Amino acid sequence: MTDLIDQLNIRAARITRKIASLGVLLMLAIVLLTAADVLLRWLASASVPGVNEIIQLCMAVAITATFPAGVTSRANLTIDILQRKVTEKFHKNCSAFGSLCLLLLFGFLAVRVGVHAQHLSERNAISLFLEIPQAPFIFTVAALLSITTLAQFVVFLQDMKNALANYRELSDKGLILVAVFSLLAAAVLVSILGYMTEYFVPTALDYAGIWVGILFILLWIMALGFVPIAAATGLTGLLGTAVFLGNGPALSVLGSEAAEYLGNVQLAVLPLFLMMGGFAAQAGLASDIYKLAHTLFAKFRGGLAMATIGGCAGFGALTGSSIATAATIGQVALPEMRQRGYSAGLAAGCVAAGGTLGQLVPPSTAIILYAILTEQSIGQLFIAAIIPALLAIIAYMVTIRTVVGFAPDSAPSNNEKTSLKEVLQAAKGALGVLVLFGLVIGGLYGGIFTATESAAVGAGGAFVFALLRGKLKGDAFWEVMAKTTAMTAMIFLLIIGAVNFSFFVAISGLPELVTGFVQNLDVAPLLIIALFLVIYILLGSVMDPFPILIITVPIVAPVIADMGYSLIWWGIIMVCVVETGMITPPFGINVFVLKNIAGGDVPMHTVFKGVLPFVLADLIKLALLVLFPALVLWLPSTM
Amino acid sequence: MIKQILPSVVLWFLAVGGVCAETLNFASPGAPRASMHSQVFEPWIDQIVAESEGTLNIRTFYASPLGNYNNMYDRVLDGVVDIAFATMAPIGGMFVQTDVASLPFETRSALEGSIALWNLYEKGVITHEFDDIKLLGLFLFPNSALHMSDRSIRSLEDFRGAKIRTAGKLQSDTLALLGGSPVTAGASEIYQGLSRGVFDGTIIPWTGIAPFKLEEVTQYHLNAPLGSSIAMVFMNKDSFEDLPTVAQQAIERNSGRSLTERLGRHSDQDAAAIEQRTRQIEGQIIEELDPEEATRWRTELQPVIDSWVANTPNGARILSAFREEIQQLRSTEP
Numbered sequence: 001m002t003d004l005i006d007q008l009n010i011r012a013a014r015i016t017r018k019i020a021s022l023g024v025l026l027m028l029a030i031v032l033l034t035a036a037d038v039l040l041r042w043l044a045s046a047s048v049p050g051v052n053e054i055i056q057l058c059m060a061v062a063i064t065a066t067f068p069a070g071v072t073s074r075a076n077l078t079i080d081i082l083q084r085k086v087t088e089k090f091h092k093n094c095s096a097f098g099s100l101c102l103l104l105l106f107g108f109l110a111v112r113v114g115v116h117a118q119h120l121s122e123r124n125a126i127s128l129f130l131e132i133p134q135a136p137f138i139f140t141v142a143a144l145l146s147i148t149t150l151a152q153f154v155v156f157l158q159d160m161k162n163a164l165a166n167y168r169e170l171s172d173k174g175l176i177l178v179a180v181f182s183l184l185a186a187a188v189l190v191s192i193l194g195y196m197t198e199y200f201v202p203t204a205l206d207y208a209g210i211w212v213g214i215l216f217i218l219l220w221i222m223a224l225g226f227v228p229i230a231a232a233t234g235l236t237g238l239l240g241t242a243v244f245l246g247n248g249p250a251l252s253v254l255g256s257e258a259a260e261y262l263g264n265v266q267l268a269v270l271p272l273f274l275m276m277g278g279f280a281a282q283a284g285l286a287s288d289i290y291k292l293a294h295t296l297f298a299k300f301r302g303g304l305a306m307a308t309i310g311g312c313a314g315f316g317a318l319t320g321s322s323i324a325t326a327a328t329i330g331q332v333a334l335p336e337m338r339q340r341g342y343s344a345g346l347a348a349g350c351v352a353a354g355g356t357l358g359q360l361v362p363p364s365t366a367i368i369l370y371a372i373l374t375e376q377s378i379g380q381l382f383i384a385a386i387i388p389a390l391l392a393i394i395a396y397m398v399t400i401r402t403v404v405g406f407a408p409d410s411a412p413s414n415n416e417k418t419s420l421k422e423v424l425q426a427a428k429g430a431l432g433v434l435v436l437f438g439l440v441i442g443g444l445y446g447g448i449f450t451a452t453e454s455a456a457v458g459a460g461g462a463f464v465f466a467l468l469r470g471k472l473k474g475d476a477f478w479e480v481m482a483k484t485t486a487m488t489a490m491i492f493l494l495i496i497g498a499v500n501f502s503f504f505v506a507i508s509g510l511p512e513l514v515t516g517f518v519q520n521l522d523v524a525p526l527l528i529i530a531l532f533l534v535i536y537i538l539l540g541s542v543m544d545p546f547p548i549l550i551i552t553v554p555i556v557a558p559v560i561a562d563m564g565y566s567l568i569w570w571g572i573i574m575v576c577v578v579e580t581g582m583i584t585p586p587f588g589i590n591v592f593v594l595k596n597i598a599g600g601d602v603p604m605h606t607v608f609k610g611v612l613p614f615v616l617a618d619l620i621k622l623a624l625l626v627l628f629p630a631l632v633l634w635l636p637s638t639m
Numbered sequence: 640m641i642k643q644i645l646p647s648v649v650l651w652f653l654a655v656g657g658v659c660a661e662t663l664n665f666a667s668p669g670a671p672r673a674s675m676h677s678q679v680f681e682p683w684i685d686q687i688v689a690e691s692e693g694t695l696n697i698r699t700f701y702a703s704p705l706g707n708y709n710n711m712y713d714r715v716l717d718g719v720v721d722i723a724f725a726t727m728a729p730i731g732g733m734f735v736q737t738d739v740a741s742l743p744f745e746t747r748s749a750l751e752g753s754i755a756l757w758n759l760y761e762k763g764v765i766t767h768e769f770d771d772i773k774l775l776g777l778f779l780f781p782n783s784a785l786h787m788s789d790r791s792i793r794s795l796e797d798f799r800g801a802k803i804r805t806a807g808k809l810q811s812d813t814l815a816l817l818g819g820s821p822v823t824a825g826a827s828e829i830y831q832g833l834s835r836g837v838f839d840g841t842i843i844p845w846t847g848i849a850p851f852k853l854e855e856v857t858q859y860h861l862n863a864p865l866g867s868s869i870a871m872v873f874m875n876k877d878s879f880e881d882l883p884t885v886a887q888q889a890i891e892r893n894s895g896r897s898l899t900e901r902l903g904r905h906s907d908q909d910a911a912a913i914e915q916r917t918r919q920i921e922g923q924i925i926e927e928l929d930p931e932e933a934t935r936w937r938t939e940l941q942p943v944i945d946s947w948v949a950n951t952p953n954g955a956r957i958l959s960a961f962r963e964e965i966q967q968l969r970s971t972e973p
Contacts, residue, residue, distance in 0.1 A: 252714075252719060
């Protein structure tokens with residue numbers, strides 16, 4: 001009986017995994033359908049009519065199906081910069097509170113998406129081309145969200161158990177009582193809040209500045225207090241919208257925005273690119289490309305470090321995540337470099353810096369998120385990122401040369417010679433990567449594919465590689481899928497929180513306020529850009545790229561656009577600058593990842609010292625991109 | 640923080656004691672600089688606010704963060720937005736009878752179509768489709784024309800093998816009957832699709848050419864009445880009923896037929912201006928559909944009309960009522 005909660009957890013994990021598997025199979029089906037559409041268009045110059053609509057409705061269901069497994073595996077993004085500053089007891093209390101917040105958000109979502117589906121069914125809403133009734137799909141989404149709420153309740157129980165263990169021993173039954181009681185208390189609190197907001201609605205606009213201030217403080221308290229970012233932004237957005245428009249409209253926005261973004265065709269590229277990265281790693285494409293880079297750069301001093309940068313860039317082209325790139329390439333490259341006598345600083349520094357190429361080389365999840373927040377074209381942003389990415393690669397290689405020049409003992413001097421034959425052999429081994437990259441980016445640039453299609457082709461291609469290489473035997477397939485579902489759930493939850501938060505920001509009039517303020521400043525636009533960049537580097541050194549984008553883009557993007565700058569250009573600048581933050585002390589995440597791989601014998605400050613030259617290179621690259629926007633904008637203009 | 644909240648709370652209590660103006664949100668998903676905003680909506684809103692004798696404030700949201708073409712109808716129903724401009728097509732399954740005005744070869748101008756449609760609404764023919772909202776204005780965009788990148792279309796035969804982007808089921812069916820291959824794409828994807836040759840042309844009214852810069856990627860234009868898209872300005876029912884009488888009267892006085900005419904006239908003028916501007920660009924070829932060819936097209940398109948009549952409750956009656964209204968308008972024209 002004492003293991004009741006443990007049992008619940010095990011059972012929840014088992015059930016949610018099954019649901020996620022169904023979702024993943026549906027995604028694979030979408031991949032095949034999209035690929036078929038592309039093929040048909042190419043061969044017969046005909047297309048499956050309204051294929052978008054099928055993708056839209058099925059994707060909403062498939063993505064939501066990953067949510068329950070996402071919450072049971074605790075795939076949440078939380079700002080943990082204060083973790084080492086607080087006691088473990090306090091942290092556990094906060095975690096339990098964060099769990100409760102997430103539970104509330106899911107509860108609201110489940111109910112409101114259900115209400116939204118009800119509305120759709122009442123007015124017989126149908127899709128434009130195929131005239132498919134929409135309501136059944138959205139009802140399914142609502143049902144899956146209800147299951148997610150239940151799963152989150154189990155997570156909440158576990159967190160309560162952890163938190164209460166600091167105070168007294170409670171039986172699991174007692175715990176459940178306490179949990180239900182605190183849930184009721186939260187419900188009462190929410191009702192009181194809801195009751196209060198109705199009073200503020202008529203005058204909220206007159207005190208917009210004050211309200212925005214209060215809600216931003218609330219957001220930061222929650223975010224720094226270990227509440228998952230999705231819950232912090234989602235609930236703050238809900239409350240803020242309620243203050244300005246009333247409870248009914250705020251809740252309706254929550255439900256309909258969630259339903260809309262889950263079924264957003266543009267966003268469908270996200271899980272597909274995640275899938276591509278997962279299969280590519282599983283197929284061993286990472287070490288293929290590293291080998292190729294190695295043969296190419298072996299003759300230079302510090303060649304292995306350069307090969308690492310090349311490997312990161314290549315793998316970045318298959319995945320949209322900088323942590324995944326740093327971790328995947330780091331596992332191959334770091335031991336190799338250490339074994340051959342590279343200094344710990346240079347070895348770890350170049351992997352950490354190279355990792356940021358994962359986000360800059362398209363496809364990139366941060367760029368997709370930015371595109372959604374600013375309604376820019378994902379395809380154009382991807383193409384715009386190519387030259388800056390090349391620039392970053394060159395800058396990193398020059399950095400390595402310089403470091404090796406100044407500190408000769410940081411890299412071994414015994415250069416290896418590689419024959420052309422070896423290079424060709426390695427290139428043959430890495431053919432898979434080259435073909436995949438050519439298909440995805442070439443197809444996008446050449447106009448053969450849309451972003452969604454290139455993602456589907458990439459995911460399908462990586463799947464075939466993994467399959468042919470026999471890397472998907474046994475549980476391997478499901479492991480890749482579990483990783484994909486966890487990431488998908490995490491990012492889409494972030495997006496649901498983010499769109500609700502930016503809805504509140506938009507109606508509060510804050511962007512106009514900031515824009516007006518900046519206009520009144522009467523200083524050169526370039527100075528304002530510089531100011532923003534400094535703020536972003538500071539933010540980036542303490543926070544993840546995603547929350548930074550989510551919180552700041554709705555406010556900053558209108559200012560940038562108002563000054564006459566291109567939002568495509570700004571998107572690339574943003575991604576560069578927050579990625580620099582990933583390797584900037586004191587809290588660069590990539591550095592922590594590296595520290596984990598490197599193990600105990602490399603102290604933290606060595607890693608940071610090693611990464612510092614690369615930060616400098618990043619800053620020079622950034623200055624170039626800001627001063628010469630054509631570096632970003634020229635390539636997409638030729639599409 | 641309390642110091643910050645306190646004054647707002649105190650002031651709120653003070654404010655409730657006095658008379659305070661009701662603030663309504665007006666939202667349009669159109670681009671901020673759209674001429675419809677500055678030339679129709681803004682004067683219209685100013686007029687209403689002025690006539691409301693201080694009881695009304697209207698806050699405008701363009702390219703609206705409050706909603707897009709797909710969800711604007713729901714946003715108004717749910718009270719997120721009080722007054723909105725929206726097109727009917729994305730509200731799938733709701734305005735099937737009103738759709739009569741979107742059929743090809745039925746109207747010559749946005750103005751006559753708009754007035755005819757408003758008459759149907761006023762006479763109770765299609766009124767029940769608007770039961771959930773307070774309708775303030777109902778209008779058509781001008782007829783869609785054919786805009787091709789590198790081949791001209793003058794006759795039915797020219798459609799063979801032409802991939803043309805369409806915006807909905809009705810347009811797709813229309814194009815398929817004429818002999819082309821319809822391709823589906825959102826309005827924001829037209830430019831890229833045309834420049835990369837994903838499709839050879841698009842069906843879109845002239846009013847859609849300028850906002851998407853399509854004159855840069857098209858060269859051959861054919862004015863043929865290939866059907867219109869319908870739009871409306873509408874309001875949340877409760878928001879309207881909660882207003883003081885002065886404000887209600889101010890809105891009613893400026894809406895309905897007068898707003899409908901204003902919008903219809905504006906969209907005709909807008910289309911004509913854009914067509915004129917395009918004509919002056921070198922290399923642009925703008926042609927009218929040959930009358931004989933028009934008869935052939937009409938015959939080919941009869942199935943579209945038939946299937947609309949068959950699938951719409953009271954379809955036959957509504958179509959003939961609409962045609963009568965149009966005839967009436969044309970006969971009274973000077």
